[in-house]
Amino acid sequence: SNVISVAAIDSGDVLAGFSNYGHAGATVAAPGQEIWSTAPHTSLSPNGSYRQLSGTSMASPHVTGVVALLLSNEPQLTAAQIKQRIIATAEPTDELVSRIAASGRVNAYNALTNHISPATAPRIVQNGVTFSKTTLTIDGFGFANGSAVIEVGGKALDGTAYDSSYATGNGTLTRLTNVMGKKPLKKKFPIGQPVTVTIFNPTTGERSPNFTVTRY
Incomplete structure (x- = not known):
């Protein structure tokens, strides 16, 4: 129950075609399409390089980083409290509404300040x-x-x-x-x-x- 499952979105907050989703199966979304990442050493790039990659494996590190920031700032938080903070402070987006638990994209500033988007008109x-x-x-x-x-x-x-x-x-x-x-x-x-x-x-x-x- 304390597992955070991350869906991948593109730069326009659109759910990636390869991404997992589901209100009960995905916790929050993060950028995961065409993300610049480090690449391993190869014969063509012996010193390593950077390249664009896509996947939920690119989205998950964004959320992992936010969790690390939270724990560095509030080390007393439990795993359950961290998950709830991530969900409650996510940035709501129309594309993700009801499709994942948080109905939005992870927001580092909101998570650190415990800022929750105010209620709006329906x-x-x-x-x-x-x-x-x-x-x-x-x-x-x-x-x-x-x-x-x-x-x-x-x-x-x-x-x-x-x-x-x-x-x-x-x-x-x-x-x-x-x-x-x-x-x-x-x-x-x-x-x-x-x-x-x-x-x-x-x-x-x-x-x-x-x-x-x-x-x-």
């Missing part, structure tokens, strides 16, 4: 509305834990589920789900017709911008 990220046969899933940022409401066509849905494992450091959630059932889902989201979805936080009175989705 918003749904691109491609953040998905469906199964019975369930509506919404991914984004700033969803109030325990009270955020999914609205479809301006009308609130009953039965929104809140999973605290999808909480960011500031306590807001990145994922909401609603098990609507086959018939209600088909009725609310007719095939080929654009439908407006919003998230409302009654505790703050904030509502996300309109998000239009079409089910095919």
Whole structure:
């Protein structure tokens, strides 16, 4: 449970095609594509050299360095506390929301200062509305834990589920789900017709911008 699994991203915060990911399987992301690294001695470069490499093996050292900085500054931290600090202080990114535990990129300054990104108004990220046969899933940022409401066509849905494992450091959630059932889902989201979805936080009175989705 104290293992930190690192996903690889490119310079634009996009998850690398070769990278591991998964909310339960990857902890945080770090740069891992086209990273300049030392290369071993060869007959062509007897003194060693540098070259660009890609892989999660390039991403993991970034996080290892942050862990070393944390321990040099706060040697009393336990492994569990370090992992939680790394997750809580990660820099949230739309590309990584709900795809890894931290929903973002490791941030050394935030980790050292224990700075957590403040809660924002709710918003749904691109491609953040998905469906199964019975369930509506919404991914984004700033969803109030325990009270955020999914609205479809301006009308609130009953039965929104809140999973605290999808909480960011500031306590807001990145994922909401609603098990609507086959018939209600088909009725609310007719095939080929654009439908407006919003998230409302009654505790703050904030509502996300309109998000239009079409089910095919």
